[in-house]
Amino acid sequence: MPKVLISDKMDPLAAQIFRNRGVEVDEITGKTKDELIAMIGQYDGLAIRSSTKVTKEVLAAATNLKVVGRAGIGVDNVDIPAASAAGVVVMNTPFGNSITTAEHAIALMFALARDLPEADKSTQAGKWEKNRFMGVEVTNKTLGLIGAGNIGSIVADRALGLKMKVVAFDPFLTPERAIEMGVEKATLEELLARADFITLHTPLTDSTRNILSKENLAKTKKGVRIINCARGGLIDEAALKEALDSGHVAGAALDVFVEEPAKESPLFGTPGFISTPHLGASTNEAQVNVAIQVAEQMADFLVNGGVTNALNMPSLSAEEAPKLKPYMALAEHLGALVGQLEGDAVQAVSIEVEGAAAELNIKPITGAVLAGLMRVYSDTVNMVNAPHLAKERGLDVREVRHDREGDYSTLVRVTVKTAAGQKSVAGTLFANAQPRLVEIFGIKVEADLDGNMLYIVNEDAPGFIGRLGTTLGEAGVNIGTFHLGRRAAGGEAVVLLSVDQPVDVALKPKIYGLPGVKTAKALRF
Numbered sequence: 001m002p003k004v005l006i007s008d009k010m011d012p013l014a015a016q017i018f019r020n021r022g023v024e025v026d027e028i029t030g031k032t033k034d035e036l037i038a039m040i041g042q043y044d045g046l047a048i049r050s051s052t053k054v055t056k057e058v059l060a061a062a063t064n065l066k067v068v069g070r071a072g073i074g075v076d077n078v079d080i081p082a083a084s085a086a087g088v089v090v091m092n093t094p095f096g097n098s099i100t101t102a103e104h105a106i107a108l109m110f111a112l113a114r115d116l117p118e119a120d121k122s123t124q125a126g127k128w129e130k131n132r133f134m135g136v137e138v139t140n141k142t143l144g145l146i147g148a149g150n151i152g153s154i155v156a157d158r159a160l161g162l163k164m165k166v167v168a169f170d171p172f173l174t175p176e177r178a179i180e181m182g183v184e185k186a187t188l189e190e191l192l193a194r195a196d197f198i199t200l201h202t203p204l205t206d207s208t209r210n211i212l213s214k215e216n217l218a219k220t221k222k223g224v225r226i227i228n229c230a231r232g233g234l235i236d237e238a239a240l241k242e243a244l245d246s247g248h249v250a251g252a253a254l255d256v257f258v259e260e261p262a263k264e265s266p267l268f269g270t271p272g273f274i275s276t277p278h279l280g281a282s283t284n285e286a287q288v289n290v291a292i293q294v295a296e297q298m299a300d301f302l303v304n305g306g307v308t309n310a311l312n313m314p315s316l317s318a319e320e321a322p323k324l325k326p327y328m329a330l331a332e333h334l335g336a337l338v339g340q341l342e343g344d345a346v347q348a349v350s351i352e353v354e355g356a357a358a359e360l361n362i363k364p365i366t367g368a369v370l371a372g373l374m375r376v377y378s379d380t381v382n383m384v385n386a387p388h389l390a391k392e393r394g395l396d397v398r399e400v401r402h403d404r405e406g407d408y409s410t411l412v413r414v415t416v417k418t419a420a421g422q423k424s425v426a427g428t429l430f431a432n433a434q435p436r437l438v439e440i441f442g443i444k445v446e447a448d449l450d451g452n453m454l455y456i457v458n459e460d461a462p463g464f465i466g467r468l469g470t471t472l473g474e475a476g477v478n479i480g481t482f483h484l485g486r487r488a489a490g491g492e493a494v495v496l497l498s499v500d501q502p503v504d505v506a507l508k509p510k511i512y513g514l515p516g517v518k519t520a521k522a523l524r525f
Helices: 012-020 033-042 056-061 080-085 098-114 116-124 150-161 175-181 188-194 214-218 237-246 284-304 320-345 362-374 386-392 464-474 505-512
Strands: 003-006 024-027 045-048 067-070 089-092 142-146 165-169 197-200 224-228 249-254 273-275 348-355 396-402 410-418 421-430 434-440 443-447 452-459 479-486 492-499 517-524
Touching: 003 012, 003 033, 012 024, 012 284, 033 056, 045 284, 056 080, 067 284, 080 089, 080 386, 089 284, 098 116, 098 150, 098 197, 098 224, 098 249, 098 273, 098 284, 142 150, 142 188, 150 165, 150 175, 165 175, 165 188, 214 237, 237 249, 320 348, 320 362, 320 410, 320 421, 320 434, 320 517, 348 362, 362 386, 362 396, 362 410, 434 492, 443 479, 443 492, 452 464, 464 479, 464 492, 464 505, 505 517
Parallel strands: 003 024, 003 045, 045 067, 067 089, 142 165, 142 197, 197 224, 224 249, 249 273, 348 396
Antiparallel strands: 348 410, 410 421, 421 434, 434 443, 452 492, 452 517, 479 492
């Protein structure tokens, strides 16, 4: 039974979902880093919010860990490269608190437009300063959206309902998607110059850090109002204070800060500034939603192999997993075959699918090929860290789909590029479930890839099979299956045979000593 640790406070429904799905769960919160390191080794999954820091040291101690699930969007507290290198899937729940965060941004926009916090404070002090709080309407104003993903699109929808004009800057926003959203796609420069309100909805990356820098703030329209419910670090806070003090920026509302919890900030007390303590996801509905989502996703992965909202491997739904499982087994075997035969010589790899395989999600098939291929370099490789290892080795990876119909109803081909040229292996599924090799380096051969095997390239000549059988028999090696293929009569031939025990190193010279043998390698699947 898989075992999961919930290390941050989470709605009780999460633990119940784990148990209902056959996953053992412990709810132990508030542990220090050292305490977490001491206990993490016994768990297959770790469910967190924002408090637990999943560092390289924690991952090094998590010898059984397979998945980290973040109940929420941001994963700043997870070392994703270290998790990928360790073969640990990292998931988040990008949709559980989307509406809540979008609504908070809209609420802050209204608060800025009508100066609600200061008006409330003044009124409760008995001042009744009606003329002091002259606000602005949002109707017919231009909202500049930096980031048009899930949350940004919800904000755009709400803003359009308020009769605002919406311009959006997002490098990944296609013209078609912009039309569908009802927004105008713009460059950052255009957005800064035109927007009456700017709201940010983008992750914090090297390209978005300080996207509202001092220089960019200076390019904004005078009197602009800025809202950030996304991530601290997207705005240069010192530059924002200068812009507020000078009056160039009429108001700013931040729910997130560079340093959190934000006990001190140069922005505090600045006229026109509103702040909230990272409340974007803080509604009862959102807390329940993300807890349910993370538990369901992690349980699907640990029980059924489904991968949803993963940040370091392709998604694979629980419905897709059973259909793809035999293909992934085939792909991993093909990758392992070329990896063992070509090893360090591989410079690039191409994964081609045709027939029924071409209609499937190819990403898990590619991940399985790389997992098999990279196993020659690491005995802890899996679909998560295989692409990481391949990138480290500088391998160029290519995926190809073919609509054509070939000799088989479904086919997966793996081609590797080496200094000596290209070599490929291909396989199919028998009865839609049984992986079978059907071609190796241009030679047709049908073989199961399983257990201990021996691969031999020899000259096709009478008596070879008998001599090989005698040699193995004298060495006490029992043959399980025997598969043959050749280019042409009297030409190059291939022997793939399974044996009941690993081939002893001392046997290899005897096999090479047989007349006509060109290559002999022991394989393991």
